[in-house]
Amino acid sequence: MSALRLLALSGSERAGSLNRRLVEAAARAAVARGAQVEHLDLRSLALPLYDGDLEKAAGVPEGARRLRDVLRAADGVLLSAPEYNGFPTPLLINSFDWLSRLPAEADAPAGLAVTAGKPLGLFSASPGPLGGLRSLNLTRQYLSMTIAMMPVPQQFALSRAGEAFDEAGALKDAKQQASVESVVAALMRVAAALKAAG
Ligand SMILES: Cc1cc2nc3c(=O)[nH]c(=O)nc-3n(C[C@H](O)[C@H](O)[C@H](O)COP(=O)(O)O)c2cc1C
Numbered sequence: 001m002s003a004l005r006l007l008a009l010s011g012s013e014r015a016g017s018l019n020r021r022l023v024e025a026a027a028r029a030a031v032a033r034g035a036q037v038e039h040l041d042l043r044s045l046a047l048p049l050y051d052g053d054l055e056k057a058a059g060v061p062e063g064a065r066r067l068r069d070v071l072r073a074a075d076g077v078l079l080s081a082p083e084y085n086g087f088p089t090p091l092l093i094n095s096f097d098w099l100s101r102l103p104a105e106a107d108a109p110a111g112l113a114v115t116a117g118k119p120l121g122l123f124s125a126s127p128g129p130l131g132g133l134r135s136l137n138l139t140r141q142y143l144s145m146t147i148a149m150m151p152v153p154q155q156f157a158l159s160r161a162g163e164a165f166d167e168a169g170a171l172k173d174a175k176q177q178a179s180v181e182s183v184v185a186a187l188m189r190v191a192a193a194l195k196a197a198g
Helices: 018-032 052-058 062-073 090-100 111-115 133-144 174-197
Strands: 005-010 036-039 076-080 119-125 150-158
Touching (some): 018 036, 119 174
Parallel strands (some): 119 150
């Protein structure tokens, strides 16, 4: 079987984002296990805030097609998302809301057909004591309801994330690294089984 192709996403792409660092650590763990990982910067999709009038006037923006295409090519997704006031970030929700508006086209299935059944490994990182756990559970719910992705049961919320990484971007604490690896391993097991099943 060819190498698993994973997509890495972060719900924040600001300079120095702790969530991007965490998903990059997860991506390295996946590469060490033989996966190929592509990182997509959700900001690069340049998706405006969802607005039904805008959609009516101009259709779904091209950025949503790019998201559809990279998701379509991926066997699974690694995602780390920050918590803003107990909720997932607008960058994350807005990207997937636009994707959900993409109908089937001549050369591609609908946005929601691409996400349906896609294995997902979930993370969050916060400088706070809970590591974004409250929003992590809401992210799980959001992406597994109509978006219909398939999160593995394992997940990891990195607390005190500002002090967690060394200069090379690796997690300093072996237990935290093991938690990351358990999510990655579970995701890869599910993704490999689904890929093998065709
Ligand atoms: C609008 C806003 C709301 C926030 N609310 C929370 C919160 O509810 N819980 C929390 O742990 N951190 C909260 N934070 C702090 C973020 O976890 C912190 O800024 C984190 O570094 C953002 O992720 P990033 O580093 O990947 O950009 C909030 C930050 C912002 C900007």
